[in-house]
Structure formats: structure tokens, C-alpha cells
Amino acid sequence: MTTDDTRTITAEWVEDIAVGGAVLGGGGGGSLTKGIEFGELAVEYGRPTIVSVADLDPTDVVLTVSGVGAPAATESHVDPADYVRAVELLVDRLAADGTTVGALMTNEMGGFATVNGLLQSAVTGLPLVDAACNGRAHPTGPMGSIGLSQDAESVQAAVGGVPGTAARLETVVEAELGTAASLVRHRWG
Missing domain, CATH: 3.30.160 (Double Stranded RNA Binding Domain)
Known part of the structure; x- marks a missing residue:
């Protein structure tokens, strides 16, 4: 992967990213307020970075990050560290097979979903790809799998x-x- 076009996400960008995702998302995608808070946490913690799809090597493995939510659920509980831990688990599992992860990608657009990946990038050092694989929330995994169900x-x-x-x-x-x-x-x- 080239690093010429790698950009660090700053606190000034967080609200713009979350609002843009909330406007452009086609449904779902979580709370705008919580998205801004999550993005601010990421830039307080470290230096999340973002790269263009064109900057990826064709052999790079890109992990898709998402939150599985139910807006009406009253007992849900996910800490910011849980988002990072899920990435760490996958990176370790893939490394056991000799596969290296090159980047992260958010699953969808939305007030929260658009910033999903920033904290994981800040903690792991993996860049976030400037693209969303689905564009909107889906009620089932196969519906939002961009053809991976095949x-x-x-x-x-x-x-x-x-x-x-x-x-x-x-x-x-x-x-x-x-x-x-x-x-x-x-x-x-």
C-alpha cells in the first residue's frame, strides 16, 4: 500500500464525517450524536488514518467493520473497546493462516456507522478505506454482504x-x- 495519500482524521473532520454519513446513509446506521462521540474518542485516543481504495495493493485484505444493532433493544451493551477487540480477534485469526490485514472498511453509512473504524484505526494502526461497502443498513448479514454470500x-x-x-x-x-x-x-x- 502506498502512503502518499494517507490522511490523518482530525477532530475537525469528525462531525462532518458523521453528519455526511447520516445524510447520505440510506437507512439505519446509528445515532448521529453517538457517532460524533465515538469519532471524537478515536481522535483523542490516537491518529486514525484514511486511504483511498486506489492506494490499496490488490492483495491487501480489507476487514469490514460493523455494529450489529437493534434500536429497540433495551439490554444491548457494547463498549468502545469491544469494537477494537473484534478487529484484534480477526487479525489474529487471519494471521494464524498467514494472512495479513491491510486496511479496515466501514460496512455502511449512517450517523454512527460512518465513523465506525476510526477507533479501530487509532488503536491498531490499520488505515480505514475511504469507501463503504453497503451504503445502508440491512436486516440480515447476507443482504448486506456485497455478494460475499456466494x-x-x-x-x-x-x-x-x-x-x-x-x-x-x-x-x-x-x-x-x-x-x-x-x-x-x-x-x-
Whole structure:
């Protein structure tokens, strides 16, 4: 990957990115207020970076980051560290097979979704790709898979739930996309 066009996301950009995602997102994508807070946390923590798709090497593996949410859920619990931990789990799992992750990409546009990846970039040093793979939220994994449901296997990580309770989940799933998506979206506890 070339680094000539790598840009650091600054605090001044965060609100513009979140508002742009909220306006351009086609539905879902989370809270604008929480998105701005999450983006501000990322730039307070470190230096999230963003690169153009054109700057990626064709062999770079790009992890798609997303939040699995249910706006009406009253018991959901995901800490910012959980977003980072999910990326770490996938990076470690892929490294076990000799695969190196080159970048991150948000799954969709929306008030929160657009900034998803900034904290993970700040912590891991992986750049975020200036592109969204879906554009909008989808109620099922296969619907939002950009054609990956045709692949034989999907590797996904999920982290969340109140620590110390039966509802806490930290897992890596390797399965057909529909099966993996069902496991990640299952209500535990």
C-alpha cells in the first residue's frame, strides 16, 4: 500500500464525517450524536488514518467493520473497546493462516456507522478505506454482504454484552455467511 495519500482524521473532520454519513446513509446506521462521540474518542485516543481504495495493493485484505444493532433493544451493551477487540480477534485469526490485514472498511453509512473504524484505526494502526461497502443498513448479514454470500465461508468476530454476565460474547465464527451472521446476531443470555 502506498502512503502518499494517507490522511490523518482530525477532530475537525469528525462531525462532518458523521453528519455526511447520516445524510447520505440510506437507512439505519446509528445515532448521529453517538457517532460524533465515538469519532471524537478515536481522535483523542490516537491518529486514525484514511486511504483511498486506489492506494490499496490488490492483495491487501480489507476487514469490514460493523455494529450489529437493534434500536429497540433495551439490554444491548457494547463498549468502545469491544469494537477494537473484534478487529484484534480477526487479525489474529487471519494471521494464524498467514494472512495479513491491510486496511479496515466501514460496512455502511449512517450517523454512527460512518465513523465506525476510526477507533479501530487509532488503536491498531490499520488505515480505514475511504469507501463503504453497503451504503445502508440491512436486516440480515447476507443482504448486506456485497455478494460475499456466494463464498463458501465467512470469518466474522463478535464482541459485546455486559462483562461478567451470561450475555457476554467474544467469538470468532467461521461458517457459511448466513450461519455466521445468525450466530453473531443471536441474542445471548
